[in-house]
Amino acid sequence: MLSYCTNVHPAEDLDGVRAQLAEHAAPIRKKLDVDVLGVGLWLAADVAEQLSADPGAVRGLKSELDGLGLAAVTFNAFPHRGFHDPVVKHRVYEPRWTEPQRLHHTLRCAEILAALLPEGGRGSISTLPLGWRTPWTTRDEDAARRNLDRAAAGLRELEDRTGRRVRLAVEPEPGCLLDTVADALAWLPGCDTDYIGLCLDTCHLAVSFADPAATVRAITGSGVDVVKVQASAALHVDDPAAARGELARYAEPRYLHQVRERTAEGVRCCDDLPQAFDELPGTGPWRVHFHVPVHWAAEGPVRPTTDVLRDALAALADPLPDVEVETYTWNVLPEPPEDLADGIAAELRFTRRLLDERSTR
Incomplete structure (x- = not known):
């Protein structure tokens, strides 16, 4: 199911999460005129802790989602907390997979997602690519391996207990330990790939200058599954010296x-x-x-890497993994939209067209 990621909304308590669903996600569904809209929930650590300790609150959240015509199909557990603080920068990569807090938060999210999934649904959780590249030692490497093994064991136990399969999707990102898809494909086969795979973020893929179709072919032959796609676009500029003034507007x-x-x-x-x-x-x-925004039709020297998104989707085999539009930067764009719901709805329409084009090829 196509969804959009709610990390675009600043909510770090349960009341805030409920409000964003009613005030943003439900209006987007109505603008799209669909019976059910997929949402990729972002739950800050404190919200996940509160829900995991209160099954009644999880049932209440499920009821609210159903009543609003929303379906939680995936989680974004990359940001831990404070994702809309005035300055986030490197803090988004903390805690790393070397630390027990990362394992704990991920398994809490999996427990909650399993309870929210539609009947017969599968779930995915995107997570950071181990951490920022420095500092990193052999001891860190061993700790990250152990924690991801524990995560896979926890997801297996969750499926045995609930009948709901939730898989972890490790998301390569520039500057991190797993900077590129190639880095992830070298590292992930040491994990339990029944429960741990790849999150293909097409913005990050574009930044690496990797060929999208060749990258998907490499994944296909690796034994690692694409568990989730984050449909996203980076900025591209052919002549950065000439476009410096325009680029500087994005240096927030x-x-x-x-x-x-x-x-x-x-x-x-x-x-x-x-x-x-x-x-x-x-x-x-x-x-x-x-x-x-993935639908952005920019004129001028700075443009989105929509072609990478289109080519990556076209290269993926059926059945497609979860596809989640993840544009969390609406509020820091040089010209933020007057109506956020209109913007997200336009992104979802555009991505749906790409998926429909793919199905006719």
Whole structure:
């Protein structure tokens, strides 16, 4: 089921989650004129703890979702808390998979998702690619392996107990331990791939300058499943020197915006957009980790990497995994929308068209 990720909404308590469903998700469903809208829930750590301790509250949330015509089909457990703080940056990668808090939060989310899934549904949970790349030691490597093994064992036990399968989707991201899909494919086969697979974020894929169709072919031959697709778009600019003024409008203080430049010698890297202006040569095209609306039809030097999203979806085999539109940056865009629901509905219509085009090929 196609869904959108609710991490775009700043809610870090249960009342806030309920409010965002009623005030945002339900109006989006009505704008789309569909009987049921998929939502990819983001539950901050405190909300997940509250729900996991109160089965009645989970049943109440399920009832509210049903009444609003919403279906929770996937969770985004990458951000732990504070995702809409004034400055997030590197803190979004904490706690790492080396720490018990990450394991605990993920299994709490899985328990809740299993209870919210539609009858006969499967579930997916996207998570961070181990952590930021530094610091990292062999001891960290061993700890991350152990915790992911424990996560897989917990998901297996959850399925045995509830009959609901929830799988973990590790999401490569520029600058992290698993920076690219290739990094993830080298690491993940050591996990229990019945319960741990890949989250293919098409913004992150674009930033890496990887060929989307070739990447999907590599995944297909790896023994690792794409458990979830995050339909998203990065910024692309052919001439960053000429477009510096336009690019600078996206250098906002809340989130990290990794930059990659393609040169004749290979891809050069910078960890955030403000530094990229000084640290990268600016002679080749740039891709910037800034999730812009996937339907955006920009005119000018800066454009979205919609072609990467289209080509990645076209290359995936049936049955498709969960597809979740994840544009969490609406509120930090240079020109935020007057009506957020209109914007998200337009993204979902656009992504649905891409999926329909795919089915006719």
